[in-house]
Amino acid sequence: MKKFLLAAVLVSCLFGTSCKKDSVQPTDKPVDEDKEILLRDSTYYYSLVFSLWEDKLPQPKVDAKGDADLKAFTNPYKTSEEVLDALRKYATDDRFSFVDRAGTVSEEIQQGVYKETGATPIYLTTVDQNNNEETKLYIKLVQKNSPAEKAGLKRGMRIVSINGDSKLDYATDEKQNFKNFYKLINGEGTLNLVVQTAGETKTQTISVAANAYNIDPILIKKIFTVGNKKVGYLFYTSFVNVYSQSGTNAYYTAMVNAFKEFETANVNELVVDLRYNGGGSTSSAELLANLIAPTATAKGKMYDYKVNKNLVEAGWVDESDPKAPFRSVNFNKTNSLNLSRVYFLGTTGTASASELVINVLKPYMNVEIITTNGKGTYGKPVGFFGYPVVDEYADLYITSFQMLNKDGFGDYFNGLKGTKTDARDGFLTQLGEQNESMLATALDHIATGSYSAKASARSTKTAAERIQTPSQPDVNQYRKNMYKFSEQRLPILPIQN
Numbered sequence: 502m503k504k505f506l507l508a509a510v511l512v513s514c515l516f517g518t519s520c521k522k523d524s525v526q527p528t529d530k531p532v533d534e535d536k537e538i539l540l541r542d543s544t545y546y547y548s549l550v551f552s553l554w555e556d557k558l559p560q561p562k563v564d565a566k567g568d569a570d571l572k573a574f575t576n577p578y579k580t581s582e583e584v585l586d587a588l589r590k591y592a593t594d595d596r597f598s599f600v601d602r603a604g605t606v607s608e609e610i611q612q613g614v615y616k617e618t619g620a621t622p623i624y625l626t627t628v629d630q631n632n633n634e635e636t637k638l639y640i641k642l643v644q645k646n647s648p649a650e651k652a653g654l655k656r657g658m659r660i661v662s663i664n665g666d667s668k669l670d671y672a673t674d675e676k677q678n679f680k681n682f683y684k685l686i687n688g689e690g691t692l693n694l695v696v697q698t699a700g701e702t703k704t705q706t707i708s709v710a711a712n713a714y715n716i717d718p719i720l721i722k723k724i725f726t727v728g729n730k731k732v733g734y735l736f737y738t739s740f741v742n743v744y745s746q747s748g749t750n751a752y753y754t755a756m757v758n759a760f761k762e763f764e765t766a767n768v769n770e771l772v773v774d775l776r777y778n779g780g781g782s783t784s785s786a787e788l789l790a791n792l793i794a795p796t797a798t799a800k801g802k803m804y805d806y807k808v809n810k811n812l813v814e815a816g817w818v819d820e821s822d823p824k825a826p827f828r829s830v831n832f833n834k835t836n837s838l839n840l841s842r843v844y845f846l847g848t849t850g851t852a853s854a855s856e857l858v859i860n861v862l863k864p865y866m867n868v869e870i871i872t873t874n875g876k877g878t879y880g881k882p883v884g885f886f887g888y889p890v891v892d893e894y895a896d897l898y899i900t901s902f903q904m905l906n907k908d909g910f911g912d913y914f915n916g917l918k919g920t921k922t923d924a925r926d927g928f929l930t931q932l933g934e935q936n937e938s939m940l941a942t943a944l945d946h947i948a949t950g951s952y953s954a955k956a957s958a959r960s961t962k963t964a965a966e967r968i969q970t971p972s973q974p975d976v977n978q979y980r981k982n983m984y985k986f987s988e989q990r991l992p993i994l995p996i997q998n
Contacts, residue, residue, distance in 0.1 A: 536894045541575040543890040544584045544600065544897060551901040553883060554592035555809045581895070594914060597883060597982060601896040606887060609716075610781045610984055613741040613752060616713045618688045619647020620654050621777070621976070624671045625928055626969040636671040636971060638681065640696075641928060642777055644738060645717040648688075652709040657699035657929040660685065664693050671971055679974040686976065687711055699929040716741060718752065721774070721933040722759050724766045727948050733768035734940065735759060736932055740781030740854040742984075743788050753788060757836070760792045764838050772844040772943045773858075776873075776926065780853030783884065783985050790858045791832055795866050796839045798832040803861045805829045807903040807911070826886075826985070827902060842867040844943040847919065848926065852879035853983035856917055857904055864907040871942055872919030873926050874970075880916035884983030902985070921952045928968060 549555055561569040578584050581600045589595055601607075608614050623641035628634050638660040643649045660669055663681050668674075674681050684692065688711025697704045721736035743753035763771065771793065780786075790803060806818060806827035819825040845851075845859050847870060856878050862868050872878065883903045887896040905911035927938035935944060946952050 533894070536891050537580070538575075539891045540581045540600070540895055541578060541584050542571040544581040545571050545575050545588070547888060547890070547897050548585075548588055548598070548899050550811055551809070551885075551888070551899040552588075552592060552595065552598070553807070553809055553900050553903060554595055555811060557591045558588055559591060581897075595900050597881065597898075597900045598885070599898050601887065601898060602894075604896060606896065606898070606984065610740075611742045613716045613718075614713055615644070615647070615716050616711060617647075617686055618649045618692070618709050618711045619644040619714065620649035620685055620709070622660065622682055622685045623928065624674075624682070624971050624973060626671075626971055628969065638669045638674070638685070639928060642720075642738070642932075644714075645720050646714050647716075648709050648712045648714065652707050654694075654696070654707060654709065655698070656931055658696040659699070661695040661697055661704055667695075682974050717755070719755055719759055722762065723933055724763070724768060725935060725944065727770070727944050730770050730947060731766055731768040732770040732772060732944065732947060733763040733766070734772045734774065734933065736774040737778055737789070739778060740785035740789075742782040743785045752785070756785075756788055756792065760836055760838055764836065768838075769840065770842065770844070770947050771838075771840055772846065772940065774846040774932070774940070775851045775855040775858075776846050776848045776939065777850050778852075778855045779850060779879070780855055780857075780881070780983050783854060783857065783983060786854040786857045786983075787830060790861050791834055792836055792838065793840065793843055793858070794832055794834055794862060795841060796834055796837070798834050798865050800831050800833065801865070802907040803830045803832050804857070804904040804906050804911075805909075807905060808901060812901070840866065842869065844869045844871060844946070846924075846939045846943065847872045847878045847917070849874075849876055849879050849916065853881040853884060856881060856913065857983060859917055860904070860910065860913065861906045863910075869921075869943070869946065870917060870919040871921050871924045871939060873922070873924050873939070875922050877916035877918040877922065878913075880914045881983065882911045882913050884985060886985045898982070898984075904983075921946075925968075926970075 549558055549560070552558060559574065561571055562573045564570040575584055578587060585598050585600070620640055621642040623639055624636055625639050626634055626636040640654055640656055640658045640660070643654050643656060661667060663669065663684060666681065669681055688709065691708055691710045694707045694709065695704050696707055716739060718737055718739045718741050719735065720738050721734065723734045725732040725734060741752050743750060743756065773793070787803065806829070808818060808827055812818065812827065816822055817825055818827045820828050822828070843862065843866060845868065847855070859868060859870060859878070860882070870877070883900050885898045885901050887898055889896050903911050921942065924942045925938040930937040933940070935941060942952065
């Protein structure tokens with residue numbers, strides 16, 4: 502069996518990406534049963550080949566001919582997703598591998614094309630001075646260039662009704678599998694929303710429909726004066742790939758130009774807001790880390806890869822081979838911004854590529870991490886690449902590599918812990934405003950050198966004394982990942998049946 506796997510791995514020496522389709526969820530087209538069977542077998546097979554935890558996975562039985570009998574393992578399951586769930590019982594750390602049946606990862610992370618309203622909702626429980634609680638639906642984030650932004654939706658708005666349905670409390674929507682929550686994200690035709698802006702009693706009606714749009718991940722870029730210091734502030738929503746087939750793209754240019762503005766303004770402090778950034782492309786994370794790093798990093802080690810023994814034996818981490826996809830990554834500092842400290846604002850929604858940036862900078866500078874609710878970041882120090890299978894019927898994303906910083910640290914599956922973990926997210930205050938609670942916490946520390954309770958508890962524009970966040974429905978989990986892309990493609994490896 503070991504020879505069977507190793508021979509399969511050695512067939513390939515190139516690195517690749519997945520092809521473009523439409524959605525990460527199964528489509529409405531009829532299921533091809535033969536391809537579904539092959540997809541189940543492929544999921545098992547390539548998990549054995551690529552998985553970071555391949556040594557923990559059950560090996561295939563061998564049939565009378567001496568061939569690996571994949572179906573002895575996969576036959577009890579109806580879908581590829583069920584096969585992955587079964588494998589997770591052995592590789593318990595792998596809560597990340599998934600199947601992209603329609604190429605959404607390629608479309609969103611590589612090309613920056615989203616197909617949704619662009620509004621991210623959240624259920625908030627507000628508690629007034631008399632301890633009266635209400636759990637209602639609000640807008641947490643509005644993406645730049647999105648239909649939601651163009652329609653006039655803003656962070657902090659409460660959704661009073663959707664298409665006349667005013668039963669939007671948490672308990673009611675939970676019984677409906679959060680139908681209205683997801684409707685606000687995905688859009689189902691035109692949504693007629695009655696909304697109430699934070700701090701106001703009047704309502705207004707806003708209509709919005711889902712549509713394709715090009716995301717601008719630099720949601721906010723500002724420069725504040727705090728005492729005698731200039732503070733750069735960057736709110737970044739997604740690590741969209743900064744390279745295309747022809748080289749660097751508009752996302753690369755926008756990020757570089759943002760830091761040129763910081764340099765021109767002579768900022769000596771920087772706050773990077775990644776509180777809702779679930780990750781994306783490693784190339785984008787590397788660019789951001791290079792722009793933030795002090796000049797002393799020069800060409801120093803950024804991170805190493807950890808992969809399984811199959812990929813090691815196949816030469817994928819061979820430092821002497823320029824085509825080896827998992828060679829060490831070094832800094833390439835080209836801008837002149839030279840900071841000794843950086844602040845990161847994060848939550849449990851701060852994942853993968855976001856965490857990579859934070860972790861690789863820690864050996865080189867003072868990294869202040871500000872998080873909420875007594876917790877750190879999400880905890881995803883691993884990633885994958887897209888592998889098209891069954892005549893590009895689907896793309897497999899098998900967790901295949903882990904990143905370790907210069908000091909060899911990369912075991913933060915429980916998240917990166919904040920320097921201050923009890924900051925508050927000012928949900929009802931616009932992002933980028935100096936009195937928004939999380940940003941105020943960082944600015945207060947820059948001004949005073951300490952974290953005060955006062956900054957974290959800045960009041961919002963409502964009469965609510967406290968805001969709590971109940972457990973939220975899962976949203977686009979594939980965005981909380983770390984993807985390695987390249988212009989080259991892996992050949993399809995033969996699958997044994």
